[in-house]
Amino acid sequence: MSQHNNSQGGQAQYSLFSTGPSGPTGEERQRVQQLTAELEHHNYLYHTLDKPEISDEQFDALFRELQTLEDRWPILRSPHSPTLRVGGKLVDGLAKKAHSLQMYGLDNVFSAEQWQDFADRIRRAWDADVNGPLPENFWCDPKLDGLALEIVYVDGTMQEALTRGDGEVGEVVTEAVRTIRTVPLRLAGPGPFPARLEVRGEVVMYKKDFAALNQKQESQGLNVFANPRNAAAGTLRQLDISIVASRPLRFLAYSLGEAQWSPAPACTLQSEVMARLGAYGFLTPPDGRLCHSAQAVEEYAQWVRGHRPEFRMEIDGAVAKLDNLEAQQALGFTARAPRFAVAFKFPAEQAQTLLQNIEIQVGRTGALTPVAVLEPIAVGGVMVSRATLHNEDEIRSRDVRVGDTVIVRRAGDVIPEVVGPVLEKRPVDAKEYVFPHNCPVCREPAYREEGEAAWRCENMSCPAIRLRAISHFVSKAGLDISGVGQKWIEQLVTSGRVQSPVDLFTLTVEELLGFERMGEVLAQKFVDALDKARHTATLPRLISALGIRHVGEQTARTLAAHFQNLDELEKADGEILQSLPDVGPEVASSIRNFFTSPANREQLERFKGLGLWPQGGGKSTPGGANGESAQGESPLPSGPLSGKTILFTGRLSMPRGQAEKLAEAAGATPLGSVSKKLQYLVAGEEAGSKLEKARALGVTVLDETEFMDMLREAKVVSE
Ligand code: IVH
Numbered sequence: 218m219s220q221h222n223n224s225q226g227g228q229a230q231y232s233l234f235s236t237g238p239s240g241p242t243g244e245e246r247q248r249v250q251q252l253t254a255e256l257e258h259h260n261y262l263y264h265t266l267d268k269p270e271i272s273d274e275q276f277d278a279l280f281r282e283l284q285t286l287e288d289r290w291p292i293l294r295s296p297h298s299p300t301l302r303v304g305g306k307l308v309d310g311l312a313k314k315a316h317s318l319q320m321y322g323l324d325n326v327f328s329a330e331q332w333q334d335f336a337d338r339i340r341r342a343w344d345a346d347v348n349g350p351l352p353e354n355f356w357c358d359p360k361l362d363g364l365a366l367e368i369v370y371v372d373g374t375m376q377e378a379l380t381r382g383d384g385e386v387g388e389v390v391t392e393a394v395r396t397i398r399t400v401p402l403r404l405a406g407p408g409p410f411p412a413r414l415e416v417r418g419e420v421v422m423y424k425k426d427f428a429a430l431n432q433k434q435e436s437q438g439l440n441v442f443a444n445p446r447n448a449a450a451g452t453l454r455q456l457d458i459s460i461v462a463s464r465p466l467r468f469l470a471y472s473l474g475e476a477q478w479s480p481a482p483a484c485t486l487q488s489e490v491m492a493r494l495g496a497y498g499f500l501t502p503p504d505g506r507l508c509h510s511a512q513a514v515e516e517y518a519q520w521v522r523g524h525r526p527e528f529r530m531e532i533d534g535a536v537a538k539l540d541n542l543e544a545q546q547a548l549g550f551t552a553r554a555p556r557f558a559v560a561f562k563f564p565a566e567q568a569q570t571l572l573q574n575i576e577i578q579v580g581r582t583g584a585l586t587p588v589a590v591l592e593p594i595a596v597g598g599v600m601v602s603r604a605t606l607h608n609e610d611e612i613r614s615r616d617v618r619v620g621d622t623v624i625v626r627r628a629g630d631v632i633p634e635v636v637g638p639v640l641e642k643r644p645v646d647a648k649e650y651v652f653p654h655n656c657p658v659c660r661e662p663a664y665r666e667e668g669e670a671a672w673r674c675e676n677m678s679c680p681a682i683r684l685r686a687i688s689h690f691v692s693k694a695g696l697d698i699s700g701v702g703q704k705w706i707e708q709l710v711t712s713g714r715v716q717s718p719v720d721l722f723t724l725t726v727e728e729l730l731g732f733e734r735m736g737e738v739l740a741q742k743f744v745d746a747l748d749k750a751r752h753t754a755t756l757p758r759l760i761s762a763l764g765i766r767h768v769g770e771q772t773a774r775t776l777a778a779h780f781q782n783l784d785e786l787e788k789a790d791g792e793i794l795q796s797l798p799d800v801g802p803e804v805a806s807s808i809r810n811f812f813t814s815p816a817n818r819e820q821l822e823r824f825k826g827l828g829l830w831p832q833g834g835g836k837s838t839p840g841g842a843n844g845e846s847a848q849g850e851s852p853l854p855s856g857p858l859s860g861k862t863i864l865f866t867g868r869l870s871m872p873r874g875q876a877e878k879l880a881e882a883a884g885a886t887p888l889g890s891v892s893k894k895l896q897y898l899v900a901g902e903e904a905g906s907k908l909e910k911a912r913a914l915g916v917t918v919l920d921e922t923e924f925m926d927m928l929r930e931a932k933v934v935s936e
Pocket residue numbers: 321322323358359360361362364365366418419471472502536555558560
């Protein structure tokens with residue numbers, strides 16, 4: 218670091234804390250400015266953009282350094298210091314509203330010693346003369362890694378929901394939050410309910426739901442999320458409520474804002490609050506427990522840490538709160554955090570290693586995805602040698618370069634991720650990464666469309682795309698052909714024998730025996746599996762297997778329900794396609810593009826020639842189908858729901874998934890949101906905004922009994 222032009226001359230060369238009593242050194246002043254700027258930057262990345270570039274520990278180290286300097290020299294603490302504020306800025310686009318009580322953050326401790334210090338601080342701050350002996354019980358629960366939210370209930374009814382925002386003012390996300398299934402729209406139980414209750418908690422996405430969401434995004438050629446927290450945050454701030462509703466968010470309640478208990482009986486302990494929240498119908502953090510001493514809190518934190526991978530959601534620590542609410546009040550808050558609660562943070566599951574190379578993977582839809590090739594390293598007990606770098610912009614914003622030592626993070630079950638470079642260890646000759654503008658496999662030019670994150674290879678005969686396309690064709694999302702493994706597909710494609718899915722069906726046992734390690738039994742199984750698929754493939758499966766961009770399994774089902782076969786689908790123009798549920802301009806044009814490609818049409822002709830030409834449930838005249846009848850696809854049921862679109866809202870007597878299955882069995886297509894394309898809305902108890910919107914659009918609204926009657930008519934359920 219360079220010498221600074223400070224007024225105290227030589228003093229600056231001493232260590233930070235050996236200055237005289239007169240005032241801060243120039244170096245200290247400069248450091249405070251630098252720390253302030255850095256912390257502000259990271260606050261913004263974390264809170265506003267949901268794209269942190271440094272770990273919590275690194276952030277906390279900077280934060281503590283600034284706090285120490287400001288404590289030593291209060292004159293250096295500006296009114297805008299990051300140590301005086303709680304969160305980040307707000308995103309534009311959502312209405313804002315002040316919280317009635319500030320939503321504080323939590324101070325962190327990272328070790329048993331720091332925890333003991335914190336417990337000592339509580340004891341020192343406690344005025345036993347005034348308050349009597351300190352009740353040392355702590356309510357402890359896991360620290361959920363999601364998005365903090367406050368939901369306001371007036372006389373037991375949900376009124377509004379605010380994000381934490383900057384702690385004082387939050388974004389109004391009421392409608393989005395209403396779609397979260399774990400949020401009670403009315404408090405459960407007989408009442409009486411508090412006149413006003415502000416319930417605080419965390420919106421999270423379970424690890425398995427996150428994995429499924431990303432898989433879906435990827436299969437539709439859409440962007441994937443870096444981790445569940447980003448997915449949850451990105452979803453909640455969506456202005457399009459139907460997208461929020463389609464994503465599996467959950468709200469877990471762990472504390473209160475303002476509480477006007479009367480006429481309900483008041484709670485006096487945090488443990489009572491948790492029990493009451495449970496009784497009111499909230500999900501609460503799993504494995505919460507009352508600890509009777511500081512030592513027990515430490516043991517609890519260790520226990521949670523040891524069981525971290527088993528939690529269904531991402532957690533990054535444990536939280537200890539003094540159980541006695543009166544004692545909480547008496548201790549109060551510092552500028553940014555309560556004095557009565559602390560987060561016991563785990564060291565992040567991250568490590569440093571060498572970035573040996575950046576490779577480009579070509580996906581099924583031609584998307585070029587950069588992958589970090591790493592010197593193998595154990596992160597959270599798992600060896601990691603590759604990690605996704607997402608796309609060109611991510612590489613640029615994280616500024617990672619080949620030869621860098623990088624921080625690699627694994628969050629629970631989630632794919633490993635490169636957080637960023639360790640700049641101090643950057644070799645002098647490390648060059649900025651230039652994203653290739655050609656496909657690394659076929660060398661054809663790649664394209665990046667405006668508004669898209671990914672570069673794409675558009676050459677549909679690119680061997681890499683072919684390989685992915687064929688793998689997709691036989692996968693569960695396609696024809697689901699078991700016995701045709703990835704390794705064999707690779708061999709067959711590399712040899713040139715299989716260039717498109719249709720070639721698979723022309724393979725013979727004799728031919729297969731020519732491949733390495735292929736035996737008689739395996740070869741026969743392979744051919745049999747394909748032959749069976751050829752005869753039993755259904756139209757929705759085949760459409761999904763084709764890998765048309767933006768056409769996943771759900772859209773494939775919709776298309777198959779409306780068209781008799783692929784000839785009919787091919788003839789459909791953009792307007793007809795867009796009249797179908799869940800088909801917008803982008804999906805429609807992607808379908809049109811697929812059918813205009815001569816290579817694709819040739820492939821379809823060959824499918825037809827092979828008898829792989831299933832018939833669907835569409836009502837248009839059958840044609841060009843080899844005269845064959847429907848293969849494996851049962852005819853569409855008749856009855857009032859047949860061919861209709863349907864949506865369920867409010868509380869039903871059965872799980873919503875079951876209602877959807879029954880509706881499908883009666884020939885209806887369940888939709889994700891209310892739109893003009895919706896024909897029936899089944900409204901259960903306490904139906905909210907969807908019902909209002911459906912009424913406004915003139916959609917036919919059914920109650921559950923009417924829906925059941927229709928199922929009976931369709932013979933889906935018996936009398
Ligand atoms: S209690 C006054 N309990 O972590 C104490 N907070 O990093 C209120 N958080 O702002 C918070 N899990 O949003 C509490 N089990 C838990 C939590 C939790 C996650 C969040 C909370 C807080 C942030 C601080």
